[in-house]
Amino acid sequence: MSASAPLRSALGRPAPSARRALRGALVLGLGLSACGDPPKDAAPADDGEEETGEPVERGPAPEVTPGAPALRRLTQSQYENALRDMFAGELYVPTNLEPDNDVEGLLSVGASTTSVSAYGVELYEAAALTVAEQVLASPEAKAALLSCTPTGPDDSTCAAEVLGALARRAWRRPVSAAEVGRLAELVAQIGAAEGSFDAGMVYGVAAVLQSPHFLYRREHGEGTGAVRPVTSVELASRLSFLLWNSIPDEELLAVAESGALLDEAVLEEQARRLLAHDNARRGLRNLFDEVFHLYNLPGINKDPLVFLNADPELGASAREETLLGVEAMVFDDDGDFRDLLTTERAFVDRRLAALYGVAAATPEGFGEVYLPAELGRRGLLGQASFLMLQSHATSSSATKRGVFVRRTLLCQEIPAPPADVDTSIPEADATSPTLRERLQTHLSDPYCASCHQLTDPIGLGFENFDGIGKWRLTENGATIDASGDLDGVAFANAWQMAEVLHDSPLLGPCFTRHVYRYGVGRVENGDELALIGWLNEGFAGTGYSFRELLVDTVLSPGFRNVGELQ
Amino acid sequence: MRSPLLAPLVAMSLLGACAPAPKAADQAGAAVDSGEAPTCGLPEDDAPGHVFVVQQLGFARVADGVAWGSDLDGVASAAGDGTGCGKPDVVDPEGTPGIDNAFAGLLPALEATEAAAISALLQDSVIAGELLITFELLGLDDTVDDSCVSVVFGEAVGAPLLGTDGQVLAGQSFTRDPADPVVVVEAAQVEGGRLIFDGEFTVGLQILDADLQIPVTNGRVRLDLAPDGSAAVGHLTGGLSVPLMLEEIDKYGIDPAVKDLLRTVLPAVADLSGPDGSCDQLSVVFEFIAVPAFFYGGTD
Numbered sequence: 001m002s003a004s005a006p007l008r009s010a011l012g013r014p015a016p017s018a019r020r021a022l023r024g025a026l027v028l029g030l031g032l033s034a035c036g037d038p039p040k041d042a043a044p045a046d047d048g049e050e051e052t053g054e055p056v057e058r059g060p061a062p063e064v065t066p067g068a069p070a071l072r073r074l075t076q077s078q079y080e081n082a083l084r085d086m087f088a089g090e091l092y093v094p095t096n097l098e099p100d101n102d103v104e105g106l107l108s109v110g111a112s113t114t115s116v117s118a119y120g121v122e123l124y125e126a127a128a129l130t131v132a133e134q135v136l137a138s139p140e141a142k143a144a145l146l147s148c149t150p151t152g153p154d155d156s157t158c159a160a161e162v163l164g165a166l167a168r169r170a171w172r173r174p175v176s177a178a179e180v181g182r183l184a185e186l187v188a189q190i191g192a193a194e195g196s197f198d199a200g201m202v203y204g205v206a207a208v209l210q211s212p213h214f215l216y217r218r219e220h221g222e223g224t225g226a227v228r229p230v231t232s233v234e235l236a237s238r239l240s241f242l243l244w245n246s247i248p249d250e251e252l253l254a255v256a257e258s259g260a261l262l263d264e265a266v267l268e269e270q271a272r273r274l275l276a277h278d279n280a281r282r283g284l285r286n287l288f289d290e291v292f293h294l295y296n297l298p299g300i301n302k303d304p305l306v307f308l309n310a311d312p313e314l315g316a317s318a319r320e321e322t323l324l325g326v327e328a329m330v331f332d333d334d335g336d337f338r339d340l341l342t343t344e345r346a347f348v349d350r351r352l353a354a355l356y357g358v359a360a361a362t363p364e365g366f367g368e369v370y371l372p373a374e375l376g377r378r379g380l381l382g383q384a385s386f387l388m389l390q391s392h393a394t395s396s397s398a399t400k401r402g403v404f405v406r407r408t409l410l411c412q413e414i415p416a417p418p419a420d421v422d423t424s425i426p427e428a429d430a431t432s433p434t435l436r437e438r439l440q441t442h443l444s445d446p447y448c449a450s451c452h453q454l455t456d457p458i459g460l461g462f463e464n465f466d467g468i469g470k471w472r473l474t475e476n477g478a479t480i481d482a483s484g485d486l487d488g489v490a491f492a493n494a495w496q497m498a499e500v501l502h503d504s505p506l507l508g509p510c511f512t513r514h515v516y517r518y519g520v521g522r523v524e525n526g527d528e529l530a531l532i533g534w535l536n537e538g539f540a541g542t543g544y545s546f547r548e549l550l551v552d553t554v555l556s557p558g559f560r561n562v563g564e565l566q
Numbered sequence: 567m568r569s570p571l572l573a574p575l576v577a578m579s580l581l582g583a584c585a586p587a588p589k590a591a592d593q594a595g596a597a598v599d600s601g602e603a604p605t606c607g608l609p610e611d612d613a614p615g616h617v618f619v620v621q622q623l624g625f626a627r628v629a630d631g632v633a634w635g636s637d638l639d640g641v642a643s644a645a646g647d648g649t650g651c652g653k654p655d656v657v658d659p660e661g662t663p664g665i666d667n668a669f670a671g672l673l674p675a676l677e678a679t680e681a682a683a684i685s686a687l688l689q690d691s692v693i694a695g696e697l698l699i700t701f702e703l704l705g706l707d708d709t710v711d712d713s714c715v716s717v718v719f720g721e722a723v724g725a726p727l728l729g730t731d732g733q734v735l736a737g738q739s740f741t742r743d744p745a746d747p748v749v750v751v752e753a754a755q756v757e758g759g760r761l762i763f764d765g766e767f768t769v770g771l772q773i774l775d776a777d778l779q780i781p782v783t784n785g786r787v788r789l790d791l792a793p794d795g796s797a798a799v800g801h802l803t804g805g806l807s808v809p810l811m812l813e814e815i816d817k818y819g820i821d822p823a824v825k826d827l828l829r830t831v832l833p834a835v836a837d838l839s840g841p842d843g844s845c846d847q848l849s850v851v852f853e854f855i856a857v858p859a860f861f862y863g864g865t866d
Contacts, residue, residue, distance in 0.1 A: 046707035183667075210771065304730030305730070308730050308735065308736075309729060309730075309735065310733055311727070311728075311729075311730065312731055350727060350738055350739050351727060351738075353737075353738070353739055353860070354646055354727055354735050354736070354737040354738035354739070356735045357735070357858070357859035358739075358860070359861065359862060359863060360739035360860065360861055360862055360863075361741050361862065362863075363724060363739070363862055384628060
């Protein structure tokens with residue numbers, strides 16, 4: 001479907017709310033433009049207020065035809081979380097699994113497009129057996145699992161009781177008697193052969209965990225037509241994986257099995273219950289882990305000869321700082337999401353504190369500190385996570401940093417450089433001591449400039465931070481000029497740029513889109529752009545409460561329905 | 567690990583930086599009046615100080631009659647002139663005569679023995695977190711010229727973060743050593759980026775289950791501050807009591823041959839007079855580089 005379809009649809013609705021939806025779609029549409037002039041005519045932010053400043057009621061959600069349902073493979077983090085939620089006690093979860101795929105910046109979207117190789121099947125089999133053996137060997141885990149006392153090594157009745165409950169939880173749906181029977185028979189046969197009920201159970205548990213019903217998320221919906229509701233149990237999984245990044249708990253599964261979850265009020269009640277649970281922090285962390293690609297930080301390679309602070313743990317610390325900040329903003333403060341960019345509060349361990357040049361709050365773990373303005377560092381883009389990830393191993397990268405801002409914060413499309421282009425830049429010398437001079441190559445060549453003019457002026461704003469995020473005033477002895485402009489709005493340095501980005505009309509819609517894609521596991525179609533605009537309108541209307549955005553997304557027709565099966 | 571042989575020497579090395587005390591504070595922080603009214607005092611506000619931690623520590627060596635240090639006895643001695651216990655002084659790289667650094671003359675002899683790694687062990691102690699000397703400059707408004715600065719000396723505890731160069735990482739936070747008495751030097755001055763102050767130093771070092779307390783008399787510390795506050799290069803000069811050193815050496819199972827060497831050499835190289843006028847003090851100069859640091863939760 002073309003992008004013009006939702007615009008026509010929206011234009012046919014004269015209500016102010018629809019105009020807002022249109023504006024949201026426009027914002028997103030502009031964001032999808034290829035390299036060229038920056039979107040100077042971007043619509044103003046949807047802030048939930050009319051021009052008079054009075055809050056306005058948002059209209060109903062636009063009617064959308066969602067994209068086709070996809071079969072999502074559990075991501076590695078979902079696999080681990082699910083196992084930890086299913087079994088009691090300490091558990092080692094193998095991580096040597098089929099790798100996740102990043103599609104459109106999200107592993108959750110990649111999970112809809114990936115398959116499992118023959119080797120991957122072997123890895124899942126080995127992992128399932130490893131976990132099953134641990135569970136049966138651990139007194140705590142075993143006691144929690146076995147709800148009955150086997151009468152012998154081939155007690156299929158007890159096996160059926162145990163594995164029926166386990167499969168229901170793992171597969172996130174009611175299980176049939178035939179399915180349970182097959183599992184119980186497996187246990188009985190192996191138990192008899194081995195003379196041990198537990199030995200049989202190892203294979204029974206492993207069978208549950210190797211099943212595609214566990215490894216894949218089925219969200220096919222029901223009924224016919226272009227817009228079909230997901231089933232109640234499918235909705236429970238969608239909800240749980242969005243908010244907890246794991247399988248539903250017993251209460252949610254029971255509500256789903258009763259069919260009540262299809263009721264909007266019940267769905268909202270469950271969404272809010274899940275958000276109030278500690279597991280929601282885990283879910284939120286995963287969302288931002290994916291959006292910001294923080295999972296690439298542990299073990300990130302930085303040249304130790306260049307960066308004195310680049311010890312092997314720095315990447316992991318940087319990841320944790322960002323996630324703690326997001327957690328605090330969403331769950332402890334329920335604040336304006338955009339403040340992530342401008343907050344002077346940071347959560348640092350002693351390693352990061354040393355990098356930032358502030359006193360650590362505590363010798364162990366992470367503590368909250370405030371970054372004085374004179375440090376020039378604040379918000380997400382002053383954090384080592386962004387500054388390290390969007391750099392090279394030996395140096396900073398204005399291009400990478402600019403691309404991140406455009407793509408991840410503003411949802412603008414920046415194509416990758418053509419494969420046959422030499423992307424290297426000149427070495428520093430007396431006439432080109434700082435990156436700004438060396439990047440002139442990008443900007444003086446019209447072929448390169450079409451994209452680099454969109455990224456480099458932004459990225460150069462972060463040049464006061466080296467390739468691991470340490471503050472610096474000079475490069476090769478020359479004073480760094482970190483000034484620039486973002487689509488016509490000037491800034492003197494990264495500190496000021498944070499404010500510009502905070503107020504960007506593209507920021508809210510962009511994160512609304514991230515959440516939507518993360519929730520439904522695919523890229524939105526043209527129809528859904530209008531829905532995302534509508535969701536952003538709500539996001540703005542709540543003062544950019546991320547929690548409310550999550551609830552709003554869950555209740556939206558795009559989350560509760562799927563398109564035609566293909 | 568330090569060898570038992572080197573322990574006393576390392577111990578002596580440590581002491582200089584630990585506790586200068588023209589005005590010492592007790593464990594509770596109460597200052598002891600030195601009897602001399604300072605021209606300025608500790609800042610009354612809670613403004614954070616500039617904390618430095620010694621990152622690199624070693625002995626200042628003499629090369630061609632030149633070495634960093636201080637003129638502790640106020641005399642520019644020449645060999646056999648009857649001053650300075652008959653030991654010649656050196657000049658510092660800036661041409662200042664009368665620099666006392668007799669220990670530097672002893673180093674080659676020590677390094678020819680089992681004590682060859684004495685300088686490296688000193689630095690190892692820093693890296694291992696066994697010798698984290700901190701000093702905090704309070705009331706420092708100008709790193710070039712400031713007429714009123716207070717200095718708080720102390721030690722920190724815990725394993726330091728090391729940079730990829732293997733040195734104590736700049737900018738990190740430390741815990742003050744609760745067992746180390748904080749010592750305050752008031753009314754120090756920064757002139758031309760250099761901060762000099764004197765004090766009677768007292769050593770407190772736990773090593774090999776020994777609680778060493780060795781005085782370093784006539785101590786003098788000189789800090790050259792980088793204008794941007796990013797580092798401080800310093801020297802600490804003082805006098806070590808030869809009898810006390812020998813006493814400490816006797817506590818350890820050191821190679822008898824080395825003990826004999828020290829018993830012979832140390833009194834012979836003593837270049838400073840003790841309180842009773844006898845030549846039983848040995849001048850020593852430590853050179854160090856200090857980098858910015860913090861104390862957890864701030865500098866207070």
